[in-house]
Amino acid sequence: MLFRDLSFSLTGGRSLLLQGANGSGKTSLLRILAGFLPAERGRVELKTDGIIREPEMATHYVGHKDGIKAQFTVSENLRFWGSYFGSGSSQRDIPHLDDVLARFNLRELREIPSNLLSAGQKRRLCLARLLVAQRHLWLLDEPSHALDRDSQALLADVMKDHLDGGGMVIATTHIPLGLEFDTNLVLGEELPPT
Amino acid sequence: MSAFFTLIRRDLRLAWRNNGALVTSLGFYLIVIAILPLGLGPDLNLLARLAPGLLWVALLLSALLTLDRLFHNDFEDGSLELIVLGPLPLELVCFAKSLSHWISSSLPLALLAPGLGLLLNLDANAYWVLTLTTFVGTPAISFIGAIGAALTIGLRQGGPLLALIVLPLYVPVLVFGVSAINAVIVGPNSFWASFSILCAITLASMVLAPLAAAAGLRLNVQ
Numbered sequence: 001m002l003f004r005d006l007s008f009s010l011t012g013g014r015s016l017l018l019q020g021a022n023g024s025g026k027t028s029l030l031r032i033l034a035g036f037l038p039a040e041r042g043r044v045e046l047k048t049d050g051i052i053r054e055p056e057m058a059t060h061y062v063g064h065k066d067g068i069k070a071q072f073t074v075s076e077n078l079r080f081w082g083s084y085f086g087s088g089s090s091q092r093d094i095p096h097l098d099d100v101l102a103r104f105n106l107r108e109l110r111e112i113p114s115n116l117l118s119a120g121q122k123r124r125l126c127l128a129r130l131l132v133a134q135r136h137l138w139l140l141d142e143p144s145h146a147l148d149r150d151s152q153a154l155l156a157d158v159m160k161d162h163l164d165g166g167g168m169v170i171a172t173t174h175i176p177l178g179l180e181f182d183t184n185l186v187l188g189e190e191l192p193p194t
Numbered sequence: 195m196s197a198f199f200t201l202i203r204r205d206l207r208l209a210w211r212n213n214g215a216l217v218t219s220l221g222f223y224l225i226v227i228a229i230l231p232l233g234l235g236p237d238l239n240l241l242a243r244l245a246p247g248l249l250w251v252a253l254l255l256s257a258l259l260t261l262d263r264l265f266h267n268d269f270e271d272g273s274l275e276l277i278v279l280g281p282l283p284l285e286l287v288c289f290a291k292s293l294s295h296w297i298s299s300s301l302p303l304a305l306l307a308p309g310l311g312l313l314l315n316l317d318a319n320a321y322w323v324l325t326l327t328t329f330v331g332t333p334a335i336s337f338i339g340a341i342g343a344a345l346t347i348g349l350r351q352g353g354p355l356l357a358l359i360v361l362p363l364y365v366p367v368l369v370f371g372v373s374a375i376n377a378v379i380v381g382p383n384s385f386w387a388s389f390s391i392l393c394a395i396t397l398a399s400m401v402l403a404p405l406a407a408a409a410g411l412r413l414n415v416q
Contacts, residue, residue, distance in 0.1 A: 036275060037416050061279055065272025071211040083200045084280050129276075 001040070002028055003187055010183070012136070012166040015159070017173070017181035024188025026172040027063075030139045033170065034061045048136050060135040062143050066126040070115035074106055074125055077114055078132055085133030097132065104128045104154065119146040127155060130162070138162060140171040153178055197282045201290045208267075209298035215260050216299055223256035223303055227310040238315045245314035246324070246375035252310075253303050253328065254364050257335045260299040261360065262353045264291060264343035265411065274347075275415050284411055288340055288404040296336035304328035317379045327371045327392060334367045334396040337403040344410030366395050 002025030010016055018026045031037040033044055035055040046053045068077055078097060101107045104124045109117065117125065123146045130138060138159070144152050156178035159169050171177060209216070230248055231241055268274040277287055307328045308321050316324065342360035346352030374388035 031416070034279060036278070055279070057281060059279060061276065063272060063275065065270075065275075067272035067276045069208060069271065069273065071208055076207075080200065080204050081276070084197050084204075084277070084282075 004041075006042075008183070008185060010137075010168050010170065012168060013163050014182045015163055015169040015171070015179065016183045016185060017171055017177075018185050018187060019172070020187035026187055027141055029187065030061070030063075030141050030170065030172065033137075034059055034139050036061075046137060055137075058135055059137045059139055060130050060133075061139045061141075062126060062130070063141045064145075066122050067129075068114045068117075068122055068125055070113070073111050073113055074117070075101065075110040077125060078128055081129045082132035085129075085135070100128050100131045103131065103158070105151075120148055120151060123147055124151055124154075127158070130158065136166075137168045137170070140169065140173075142173055143171060144173060144175050144177055197280060198286055198290050201277070201282065201287065202294045205291060205294035206298055209294065212263075215263055216302060219256045219259045219299060220302060220306055222259055223252055223306060224310065226252045226255065227313050231313065242315045242317055245311060245316040246320065246372045246379070248314060249307055249310060249316070249324065250328075250331075250368050250371050253307060253332075254335065254361065254368060256303055257300055257332070257339065258353075258357050258360065260295070261336075261339040261343050262346065262356050264295050264340055265347050266343070266352065269347045269414070274411075278411070278415055284408040285404045288344070288407040288411065289337075289400070292337045292340040292400075292404065292407070293333075295340070296333050300332040300336045301329075304332045320375050320379050323375050323378045323385065323389075327374050327389065330389070330396055331367050331371045331392055334399040335364065337396075337399040338363045338367075340407040341403055341410060344407040344414065347411070347414045367392065370395065 006029075008016065018029060020026050028037060032039045033055065035044075044055065046055055046058055048058055069080075072080070075097060078100065082097060098107065101110055104127065106121070106124060106128060109121065114122065114125065123143075127143060140159075144155055147155060152175075159171075159177070159179050163169060171181075227249065230252075234240060234244070265274060268277065278284060280287075282290070304325075308325050311321060311324055339356075339360050341363070342356045343352075345359060346356045349355060370388045370392040373383070374385055374392060377383045377385040377388055
C-alpha cells in the first residue's frame with residue numbers, strides 16, 4: 001500500500017505541492033484524483049459553484065506522456081483539444097488559439113509537424129492545452145520536465161494566473177517551479193502502525 | 195455532441211495521414227486472393243464454388259491488420275487518457291473510434307471485394323449481393339474488433355492475441371454473410387433470411403460492442 005488515511009482539501013485559488021521520494025505514490029495519487037485509478041477506499045469530491053462535478057468535466061491532467069499526435073501540426077493538435085474539451089461545457093471566454101500559441105512562444109512553430117519538435121517544445125505544446133479549455137483543477141505531474149529556464153518561468157506565470165482566476169493546482173515536482181505553493185503534502189513518510 | 199464529431203474528424207484525418215496501414219491491409223487482401231487460385235489449381239468451377247467463403251475469410255483477416263491501431267497509438271502517446279478526461283462518455287468514445295475505423299479501414303476492404311471476385315471466377319449474379327453483404331457486414335467487424343483492441347491495448351505484441359479474441363466473435367458475420375451470397379448463387383434458401391440476420395448482427399454489435407470495449411478500456415487506462 002502506498003498511502004492511507006490521507007485527507008486534504010483545496011479551495012479555489014489555492015495550490016498544493018505533492019512531494020516525496022521516487023515511488024512514494026505521487027503519480028498514483030494524481031491519477032486517483034483524475035479518476036483513472038480507483039482508490040482502494042475513500043473518495044474524491046470536486047465541487048464548483050456548490051455542485052459536485054465529475055473529474056472528467058473539471059480537470060486538466062498533464063502526465064508523463066505529452067498526448068501529442070506526431071502526424072498533426074502544432075496548431076492542429078491544439079485546435080483538436082480546444083474543440084474536444086471545449087464542447088459540452090458552457091464557456092464564455094474561450095481564449096483565441098493564436099493567443100495561447102503566443103503565450104507559449106509557439107507561434108512561429110504553428111504549422112510545423114509535431115514530430116519535428118524538440119522535447120521542450122513538445123512539453124510547451126502539451127502545457128498550452130491547459131489554456132485552450134477552462135478547467136478548474138489542474139493536475140500537473142512533473143510539468144516542468146524538459147523545459148528550459150525561460151519556459152519554466154512562463155509555466156509559473158501561467159499557474160499564477162490560473163490561481164488568481166480562482167483555479168486550483170495540484171502539482172508534483174523535483175525541480176522548484178518558481179511558485180509559492182500554499183500547502184505541501186509529503187508522501188512516503190513512515191506509516192503509523194495499525 | 196460536437197465532441198463526438200470532433201473525435202471522428204480527428205481520427206479520419208489521422209487515418210488519412212497514416213494511410214500506410216490501409217494500403218498494407220488492402221494489399222494483403224489482394225495478395226491472399228491472388229495466390230489462392232495458384233494453390234487451388236485452375237479449376238474454374240471449384241474456384242467459383244469457394245469464392246464467397248474465401249472472399250469473406252480473407253476480408254476478415256485483412257481487417258485484423260488495422261484493428262490493433264484502433265486504440266493502441268492513442269494509448270502509447272498519452273492521447274487516450276486525455277480523451278477519457280474529456281466530455282464524452284467512454285462508450286461514445288468507443289463508438290466514435292469504431293465508426294471512424296469502419297470508414298477508414300473496413301469500408302475500403304468492402305469496396306475492394308467485388309473487384310477481387312473476378313480473380314476467383316465469382317458467379318456473375320453474385321456481385322451485387324457480395325457488395326451488399328460486405329457493406330452491411332463490415333461495420334460489425336470494426337465494432338466487434340474494438341472489443342479485442344481495447345483488451346489488448348497495453349500489450350507490446352497484441353496483434354496475435356487480438357486475432358485469437360476477435361476471430362471467434364466474427365463467426366456469425368462470416369456464416370450469414372457467406373450464406374446470403376450462396377443463397378443467390380445456388381439457392382434454395384431465401385437471400386433475405388440470411389441478409390436480415392446479418393443486418394441484425396451489425397446493429398446489435400453497434401449497440402453492445404462499445405459497452406464492452408469501454409469496460410476493457412477502463413481496465414487498461416489506469
